[in-house]
Amino acid sequence: MNKKMIILEAVIRLCRNKSVRSVTHRNVAKEAGLKSFSNVVYHFGSTESLISAALAHYKKSGEQCQIMDCYTLTEGRKDERTI
Numbered sequence: 770m771n772k773k774m775i776i777l778e779a780v781i782r783l784c785r786n787k788s789v790r791s792v793t794h795r796n797v798a799k800e801a802g803l804k805s806f807s808n809v810v811y812h813f814g815s816t817e818s819l820i821s822a823a824l825a826h827y828k829k830s831g832e833q834c835q836i837m838d839c840y841t842l843t844e845g846r847k848d849e850r851t852i
Contacts, residue, residue: 773812775801780823792820 770778779801783791793816798806813819 772801772803772808774826776803776809776812776819777823777826780819781827784820784823789820792816794819 776797779797780792783796783800794806794809797809797819798804801809803809809819813822
């Protein structure tokens with residue numbers, strides 16, 4: 770698995786286990802087992818791009834992920850979504 774996929778999987782784990790708000794470059798790097806968060810920044814730039822890419826990756830896999838009590842990036846309100 771390449772670094773990009775490792776990072777995306779780490780984002781999904783953080784969303785499942787904590788919340789979307791816990792997705793930061795540092796938290797993702799730690800969850801992915803990376804020494805530095807610079808790899809996360811290099812591959813994805815903003816946190817919004819990182820979350821969008823991870824959710825698109827997960828959606829492509831054909832599985833469904835229910836993220837409870839998360840804040841949507843577009844509306845900034847509490848919401849429950851099945852992705």
